[in-house]
Amino acid sequence: MSSHLLEIRNLSVRFQSGSHQLTAVDGVDLTIDKGETLGIVGESGCGKTVLATSLLGLLPSSARVATHRLQFSGIDLSNVPSGGWRSIRGRRIGMVFQDPTTALNPLRTIGSQLAESIAIHDRSATSREIRKRIIDLLESVGIAGASGRLSDYPHQWSGGMRQRALIAMAISNSPDLLIADEPTTALDVTIQAQVLELLRSIQRERELAMIFISHSLGVVNSIADRISVMYAGRIVESGPCSEVLTTPSHPYTRALIDCFPEIGRSRGSLVAIDGQPPRHIGKIDGCRFRDRCNVGRDRLDCVSHDPVLKRAAGDRSVACHAVVI
Amino acid sequence: MSRGGDLMNPIIAAGSTVVTLQDVRVSYRSRAEPILRGVTLTLSAGETLGVVGESGCGKTTLLRTILGLIPTDSGVVEVLGGDPPGLKDGSPASRAAIQLVHQDPFASLNPRMTIRQILQAPLRINGYEHSASRVRELLDMVGLSHSVLENLPAQLSGGQRQRIAIARALSIKPKVLLLDEPVSALDVSVQAQVINLINDLQGSQGFSCIFVSHDLAVVAQVANRIAVMYLGQVVEIGDTDSVLTEPAHPYSMALAASVPSLRQEPRGESWRGLAVGEPPSEMMTSGCTFRSRCWVATSRCDVETPRLVERTSSRQVACHHPQGR
Numbered sequence: 021m022s023s024h025l026l027e028i029r030n031l032s033v034r035f036q037s038g039s040h041q042l043t044a045v046d047g048v049d050l051t052i053d054k055g056e057t058l059g060i061v062g063e064s065g066c067g068k069t070v071l072a073t074s075l076l077g078l079l080p081s082s083a084r085v086a087t088h089r090l091q092f093s094g095i096d097l098s099n100v101p102s103g104g105w106r107s108i109r110g111r112r113i114g115m116v117f118q119d120p121t122t123a124l125n126p127l128r129t130i131g132s133q134l135a136e137s138i139a140i141h142d143r144s145a146t147s148r149e150i151r152k153r154i155i156d157l158l159e160s161v162g163i164a165g166a167s168g169r170l171s172d173y174p175h176q177w178s179g180g181m182r183q184r185a186l187i188a189m190a191i192s193n194s195p196d197l198l199i200a201d202e203p204t205t206a207l208d209v210t211i212q213a214q215v216l217e218l219l220r221s222i223q224r225e226r227e228l229a230m231i232f233i234s235h236s237l238g239v240v241n242s243i244a245d246r247i248s249v250m251y252a253g254r255i256v257e258s259g260p261c262s263e264v265l266t267t268p269s270h271p272y273t274r275a276l277i278d279c280f281p282e283i284g285r286s287r288g289s290l291v292a293i294d295g296q297p298p299r300h301i302g303k304i305d306g307c308r309f310r311d312r313c314n315v316g317r318d319r320l321d322c323v324s325h326d327p328v329l330k331r332a333a334g335d336r337s338v339a340c341h342a343v344v345i
Numbered sequence: 346m347s348r349g350g351d352l353m354n355p356i357i358a359a360g361s362t363v364v365t366l367q368d369v370r371v372s373y374r375s376r377a378e379p380i381l382r383g384v385t386l387t388l389s390a391g392e393t394l395g396v397v398g399e400s401g402c403g404k405t406t407l408l409r410t411i412l413g414l415i416p417t418d419s420g421v422v423e424v425l426g427g428d429p430p431g432l433k434d435g436s437p438a439s440r441a442a443i444q445l446v447h448q449d450p451f452a453s454l455n456p457r458m459t460i461r462q463i464l465q466a467p468l469r470i471n472g473y474e475h476s477a478s479r480v481r482e483l484l485d486m487v488g489l490s491h492s493v494l495e496n497l498p499a500q501l502s503g504g505q506r507q508r509i510a511i512a513r514a515l516s517i518k519p520k521v522l523l524l525d526e527p528v529s530a531l532d533v534s535v536q537a538q539v540i541n542l543i544n545d546l547q548g549s550q551g552f553s554c555i556f557v558s559h560d561l562a563v564v565a566q567v568a569n570r571i572a573v574m575y576l577g578q579v580v581e582i583g584d585t586d587s588v589l590t591e592p593a594h595p596y597s598m599a600l601a602a603s604v605p606s607l608r609q610e611p612r613g614e615s616w617r618g619l620a621v622g623e624p625p626s627e628m629m630t631s632g633c634t635f636r637s638r639c640w641v642a643t644s645r646c647d648v649e650t651p652r653l654v655e656r657t658s659s660r661q662v663a664c665h666h667p668q669g670r
Contacts, residue, residue, distance in 0.1 A: 063532040178623050208399040208559060211623060213603035235532060238605025262609050279537035281562040283589050283604055288544050290566055293534035296502050 024051040025196060025229050026075070029089035033070050035082050044070040044083075046253035049329065054196070055227040059244030059261060061237055061276070063297050067253040068233045072199050075231075076115060077105040093196055111141045114190035118202035120182035124174040130185050131170030134158075134192065141193045157188040161218055180211035184218065191222060198223070201233045216242055237280050241265055246335075249273050252298050252308040255329055259336030269338040271315045307341065316342040363521055363553045364388035364411055369420035371403075371410055378628040379418065380406045382577040385653060388521070393547060393554040395568030395585065397561050397600065399624060403577040404557045408523045411555070412445060425520055441471050444514035448526035450506030454498040460484075461494045464513055471517045483512040487542060504535035508542065515546065522547075524556045528563060540566050562604045565589055573597045576624060576634045579653060583660030593656055593667040595639050633665065641666045 033045040045067040052058050060068050073079050075092070077100055090098040095108065109115075117123050125133060134154045138145060145153070151170070158166035161184040174182055183203060190198055200219065204212040220243055223230050234240050240247055240261065247261040249272065257270040268274040278291035295312045298304075306323040307316065316322035321341045329339040338345070365387050372379035380403045388394050396404050409415045410422060413429030422429050430440040447453040454463055464483050468475035481491050487508040498506055507527060514522060524543065528536040544567055547554055558564050564571055565585055572582040573596060581594040592598040625637050633651050636642040645665050653663040 063534060178626075180623055209561070209603045210399060210599055212605075236605055237533075238607055241607050241609075242605055265607050266609060276533065277607060279534050280607055281537070281540070281560070281566050282606055282608075283562050283565055283601055285562075285566070287566055287568075287585065288541070290537040290540055292537035292541050294538075296504065296535065299502075 023053075024091075025054050025093055026050075026052045027089055027091045029087065031071070031074065031085070031087040031090060033067075033074050033079065034084045034086075035080075036084065037082070043253055045074065048250075048253075048255055050248060050255065050258070052197070052229050052231065054229055055223075056246065057223055057230040057232055057244045059240030059247045060231060060233045060250060061235065061240045061247060062250035063235060065297060065299065066250045068235075068250055069201055071250075072115075072201050072231065072233055075199065076109050076113060078109075106140070110137060110195075111193045112196055114193070114195035114198045116183070116186050116190045116198070116200045116203045118205050120179055120186055120206065121174070123186055124182060126174050129171045129173055130177065131172075134170075134185065134189055137189045138192050153192070154188075157192055158185065161185070161188045161222075162214075163188075178211075180207055180215065183207060183215055187215075187218065187222070191226065191228075194226070196229060198228050198230045199233075200230060202235070203232075204239060205234070205236075212239070219243060237265065237276055238282065249276070252304075254308065254339060256309065256340070257336075257338045258329070259332075259334070263334065263336065269332065269336070269343045270340050271313045271342065272309050275312070275314075313342075316340070361390050362387050363390050363425055364555070365421065365423040366407075366411070367421040367423075369410060369422055370418040371406055371415060372418055373415075380577050381410065381417075383420070384574075384577070384579055386572055386579055386582060388553050388555060390520075390553055391551055392569045393556055393567050395564030395571045396555060396557045396574060397559065397564050397571060398574035399559060401576075401624065402574045404559075404574060405525055407574070408445065408525055408555065408557060411521075411523065412443060437471060441467075441517045442519055443521040443523065444517070444519040445523045445525065446507070446510050446514050446527050449530050450503055450510050451498075451530070453510050454506055456498055459495050459497060460501075460509055463498070463509060464516060467513060467517050473517060483516050486515070486546070487512040488538075502535070503531050504538060507531060507539055511539075511542065511546070515550065515552070518550075519552055522552045522554045524554065526558050527556070529558065529560070536563070543567055560604070561589070561600050573600065576628070578634065578663065579661075580635065580663045581661070582653070583657075583662075587657070587660055591669045593660065593662045593669050594635075594664045595641055595666075595668060596635050598668060599638075633663075635664075641668070 028048060028050050031045055031048045035042045035044060048071060062068055074085055075097060085098060087098050090096065131154060135150050138150050138153060154170065155166045163181060163184055204215050207215060232240060232243055244261045247264050248255045248258040251272050257264060257273045264273060268277055275293045279293055281290060293312050298308055304326060306325060307327050310317055310322045319341060327339045327341050329337050330345055331337050332345040366384050369381055369384045370379050371381040384407060396407065398404055410417060411424060411429060413431030425442055430443060461480055464480045465475045468479065484491055489505060489508050493501060528539050531539060556564060556567050568585050570583060571585050571588045572579050573594060575596050581588060581597045588597060589601060592601050622638050631650060632648050633646040636646040651663045651665050653661045656662045656667060
């Protein structure tokens with residue numbers, strides 16, 4: 021029996037679109053333990069969000085999920101009976117999405133939306149208890165004078181405040197795992213720094229496990245213990261965040277670092293990655309990064325064989341023929 | 346093409362001023378408070394001025410003012426020695442001399458026109474040669490394959506579309522190129538491609554450029570000088586390196602400290618989180634507008650509005666308590 025809070029082995033998600041089959045997630049392995057933050061980074065369309073939604077049972081009906089193991093805290097997430105998700109989603113697994121504007125109902129007050137998220141999972145709570153819990157929650161996420169603002173509507177709050185309210189909602193039932201999908205992408209940079217600080221402190225205080233998805237290496241660096249780099253539906257490199265970012269193994273990870281704009285980099289020193297990620301992953305021979313790779317473009321094995329994620333020293337793993345482990 | 350000037354393309358001496366704003370105020374009828382509250386800045390020939398600030402600080406309004414698309418309440422706007430081109434008045438030549446690239450390449454290109462038609466339109470309207478070979482030259486200039494000529498924008502990726510938008514803006518050889526968050530909608534790898542393209546084109550074509558972004562690290566990759574805006578005012582302006590390494594205005598410091606980084610050591614801990622809260626929802630009528638979020642504000646900041654004054658030969662700051670040397 022595994023001791024991981026979440027263990028995923030060989031997870032694939034495919035979509036049937038007409039006669040085409042599109043692969044969004046292709047054989048992903050990952051684990052996460054209590055109190056640990058895993059950052060998942062990659063470009064748009066690499067499968068980050070599909071991976072997260074597959075853990076929440078929120079995939080559309082056209083999705084086909086195949087996995088060897090999808091175990092969360094003793095529950096098999098690949099086989100949840102209908103109606104079973106209610107006791108998991110929002111209760112054991114909380115989530116925060118990218119856009120704080122569309123995640124709230126514009127016609128209902130912030131207070132009533134938070135109350136609902138508590139009442140659904142705790143039928144015995146009285147409305148007075150719920151109100152007190154909401155006020156405590158909102159104050160813990162940095163909303164000053166929360167008791168006077170419960171009857172506000174979402175449009176009366178700024179984007180940063182709305183995201184704080186959604187974080188409060190996500191942790192309202194003390195989940196074991198928090199999934200945050202680009203939670204700061206829609207925010208201004210100063211507000212982003214504040215929300216990251218908030219998520220860090222909540223994660224520490226509550227010993228939450230967190231999956232933090234972002235397209236930005238810098239944002240992931242500021243919050244994650246471990247990092248998994250995704251490319252075209254696959255994890256291509258994983259390991260402790262500080263090590264992967266200082267000594268990247270996979271050419272894609274290195275390329276992402278080289279094109280990351282950072283204060284202190286001299287003007288014009290960004291190295292762009294040529295081309296774009298493959299849009300539709302059908303059947304692929306060879307490495308899916310090879311068209312953009314400056315290391316293994318002409319190597320025979322990169323053309324003929326799809327590299328698998330191999331263990332390296334120090335809890336690191338990498339999927340690349342050109343890397344000697 | 347000869348480097349000599351003609352009537353359509355008078356030579357502008359390097360270092361001369363192409364855009365001047367003097368204490369410019371602009372308000373929208375729908376808002377009680379003005380959006381630009383006394384902006385003063387200049388753009389010299391051949392330079393790139395970066396403008397950074399949070400949402401709602403007036404960055405886009407600044408560009409619209411320079412284009413003459415909105416009337417000013419007061420102040421002087423001078424573009425290439427005359428009034429801003431505007432929509433109704435202003436000759437086609439004066440309008441062609443200043444061009445804009447929008448943030449969203451999904452909205453700025455007509456979805457029903459082919460790439461060939463999109464690139465031919467400004468050439469034809471402005472009396473330039475608009476043959477197929479000229480259009481192919483434009484595609485070469487922005488590094489796109491000729492095979493996209495008969496495609497519709499929907500068939501291109503975001504990065505490719507932004508290249509088309511840049512090619513369209515530069516096709517009629519403007520003196521001034523305005524870029525409004527040109528890479529914000531793009532993935533990091535593609536972002537670096539477009540940033541490098543803008544730098545290369547500026548080097549080869551010599552236009553002057555205003556590059557607006559909320560991301561200080563992106564601006565640092567293109568700009569010779571940086572103007573930091575807060576709530577409709579320029580609070581600091583100076584050479585890129587000096588503003589980034591020794592920001593004097595507390596808001597510039599907070600912006601720089603908020604930018605996500607790949608560095609491993611805790612960076613700027615003393616700055617982090619210092620920009621408390623969010624921009625005030627109601628405008629302050631007197632004193633410094635940043636004081637509600639500032640950590641060095643004193644009673645003087647409540648009453649006396651700081652003016653933009655020279656701090657060093659290459660830097661101006663609007664703060665009663667500038668930081669650093």
